[in-house]
Amino acid sequence: MELPFLNLDIEPTNRCNAHCYFCPRDQTPHQGLMTPEVFDRALARTIEFDEIAQVRFGGVRTKVNLCGLGEPLLNRNTPDFVRKVHDAGFEISVSSNGSLLDEKRGAALLEAGLQGIEINVGDEGDDYDEIYGLPFAKTRDNVVRFAEMAGDQCQVRIVLVNHRRDREHTAKMMQFWRDHGIDRFLPYDVMNRGGTLFVDEMQYDSFAERAEATEILRARNVDPVCLAPFLLLFVGYDGQYYLCCSDWKKEVAFGSVFETSFMAIMGDKLERTVTRTPICKNCNHDPVNRLTEALRAKAAGESDDRAVDRLLDVLIDQDTMSRAVVDELADFASAAPPGRRLIPVIAEPDGAH
Secondary structure, X not given: OOOOOEEEEEOOEOOOOOOOOOOOHHHOOOOOEEOHHHHHHHHHHHHHHHHHHHHHOOOOOEEEEEOOOOOHHHOOOHHHHHHHHHHOOOOEXXXXXXXXXXXXXXXXXXXXXXXXXXXXXXXXXXXXXXXXXXXXXXXXXXHHHHHHHHOOOOEEEEEEEOOOOOHHHHHHHHXXXXXXXXXXXXXXXXOOHHHOOOOHHHOHHHOHHHHHHHHHHHHOOOOOOOOHHHHXXXXXXXXXXXXXXXXXXXXXXXEEOOOOOHHHHHHHHHHHHHHXXXXXXXXXXXXXXXXXXXXXXXXXXXXXXXXXXXXXXXXXXXXXXXXXXXXXXXXXXXXXXXXXOOXXXXXXXXXXX
């Protein structure tokens, strides 16, 4: 079978120097920095997985992003991590808020082979200072300088979270960055991070349309499975495999990179995703919740039956693909020996840099 993509997030840290109100990062019960030993084992697992994925999934390569709940540049080893991923032959990018992207760090990342960077800067001036809790002028200058340094080697993409629910503001910010020579953007609506962030319109349990969505899917004999846990793989700073990047509280872990493989945990991931506990049932990426949102939009006159039917087709196709990924890897998982625990899974304590 062929897949549209495979992406792996490796989390250098879940600590952050920003304080965005639309990010529930501080609800994470434990925080730290990924050590080089943990990273090396995570990369070894990535190589192992990618070799199998290329055979099973039409030659698709795994893209690696140094990303997670925190700011990767808080980890002094991030440039070394970039170099190791690049030298292993993977496409490598980093997600950052840009506030620490000074000339020295920027040069180190580019010298290490960085090919892409997503920088979350969705406001300007005093608004940015208040919303992100960081100085805008410094961040702006960092981003502009890095884009000039990067040239054609590394794509700079500005992440624009529509936390205001104002498309005009997003368009305004796009023009701001175009005026500064950057014209690649990743606009996003607010995500509720598996229900960790309270968003009024995402309280799915309280909506009558939730039961309606469940009945519609049952009538089609579909118990849809989200694609995210299978195409958007995630390794935490502590070396644990997690369900996906929406597990903001790190509630669902499947063992460490020292003890098991990506292939071996796919069946457990599928079970968790099908039962929707505890993450999926409240997540805005969950298929039932997505259908609930579509039904609410139709009831409000903002959509129609055709849009609902199109979404249903998408959800069914994604369910088929998710289950197929698990099936394709099942033989490898059952035949693979358990991972050999080489060293303890430890993370640098808070305060270490």
